[in-house]
Amino acid sequence: MQLKQFKQISVSALAVLVLSACQSTPAEQTSKTNVTNRSSQAQVARSAYDFKDSDIKIPAYFDTQGLDRCTFDPSNENDGCPLKKPVVRMYFGGTDVGGEGQGVQALREYDDNQLLMMLENQFSGINRFRIITQDDDLIAAEKETYLEQQGARDLAQRASAERVLKPDYVVKIDTLRTVKNEGSITGWMDYTLELTSAVLNPFTRELMSYPNLGKVRVTSGDVRERNELKFIMANNRYVSGFRYFDSAHVNAVINDMASRGIDILLTRMLSEMPATAQVMGIKGNQVSLDRGQNAGVLPGETMIIFQYEAGFVEPIGVAHVNPSRNSAIGEITQWKNSDVAEQVENVAKNGIYRPANGVKIFAVSVGTPANFLENRT
Known part of the structure; x- marks a missing residue:
């Protein structure tokens, strides 16, 4: 063969x-x-x-x-x-941003916390793992509401009866976001998102070889038609097209890329x-x-x-x-x-x-x- x-x-x-x-x-x-991209593919x-x-x-x-x-x-x-279903806590670790030309600053403004919440939601939804959320703001707000509605005694009893889960291991995701653009008058934005995972035993500090999720690479071409990322410049100033300098528009593209990358990570976890x-x-x-x-x-x-x-x-x-x-x-x-x-x-x-x-x-x-x-x- x-x-x-x-x-x-x-x-x-x-x-x-x-x-x-x-x-x-x-x-x-x-x-x-x-459901594929040019560098990483989802296996079903x-x-x-x-x-x-x-x-x-x-x-x-x-x-x-x-x-x-x-x-x-x-x-x-x-x-x-x-x-037995393992208990997992997820983190986003180091974040690097790089690129050349226009649009680097808007890419830097992306909030990685969005990726963490997306990752937790996708993995918890399949019910094959028990996910410990990192959404501390929501948990704190809910405890405050519970205290107001049920009282301190009831809150203390509930907290005593339901202990916080202890993780069997943690999954850490590092991200690299890059951007480049081509053309002087008419240009196109090309974004790349890399997700690199590591699984750790938080108590022995061991980097575990299993499950091995590896690296996932997603490009903007995997989630957008190229014409959607086209822009026009005149005298080095933006005229029309994709608003590469607007973090809201950039975030929408990165969110779609992140969702695709998380889908691929999910299929790897489901296989292993x-x-x-x-x-x-x-x-x-x-x-x-x-x-x-x-x-x-x-x-x-x-x-x-x-x-x-x-x-x-x-x-x-x-x-x-x-x-x-x-x-x-x-x-x-x-x-x-x-x-x-x-x-x-x-x-x-x-x-x-x-x-x-x-x-x-x-x-x-x-x-x-x-x-x-x-x-x-």
Whole structure:
């Protein structure tokens, strides 16, 4: 296979290929989406209906170790269970602004706090992590209102009963914003936004290698037609077109670029920290899961169904899953060509297959559902 072809393979599929080098056909569990930019691309899960038998494998980044420690109670999960939702605090770290020509000053006036609030909202909305907000002004205002309406005693009791969450790790985002413009009389503004992430253990001070979100680069051309950023000058003075000197107009472009960049970071996090649930039963091709939105299972999720026994993993099939609040229902679109899968399928054809005798069956997602970015972010 040529190097160019390898570059087209998604991160998840490449990891599976390395782990399964003895097989001639690699698993393809993710595919490229139209939500892309010139330097960084959002990767989404391949539809369960497009899977081949060779694709039905445990995705990269999912660790089955520790499943025996799970209580399967989403509100009271063991720390050693891989199904537990991590508690995360997010920060924006250093901010650099650079460029040449017109518009640098307006770019400097952008408030990075907008990025932080956007980041928190996007990540908390998927319910796969517990996000500790940095919106101190809002929290302080709400406590003041609560004090006025409920009294000091009630406020003290509430604060004592509901402790502030303790983060498992922190995610720090550094930003670099640059601008350049071309042309003397008629010009175009070109903006670039780079988001570089780091994950830290706040107590050991360790820079963690997992999850690895990397760097995201977004350009203004990814969110705007070039003519929208066109301006006209005369005698070195602005005449008409894009108001590159007006921070409100510049902020609107940077916000769209930031939203695109955060979407891409989100897809990376969803791939490295997949949603998981226990299978309660299988009837025909219908599979019932014990967790839903409460565990971050997303609408249209592509999930690998696998059997877990004595530390061994056996893929059974791939399913298209939709959640309710506390559970989920899926359709197995293709069964794995294996003896174990055939045994389960035969029982499910004639009734309900329920795992027994120490055997457990789980479902694990393979990445961001294909339509999630368009519909929910």
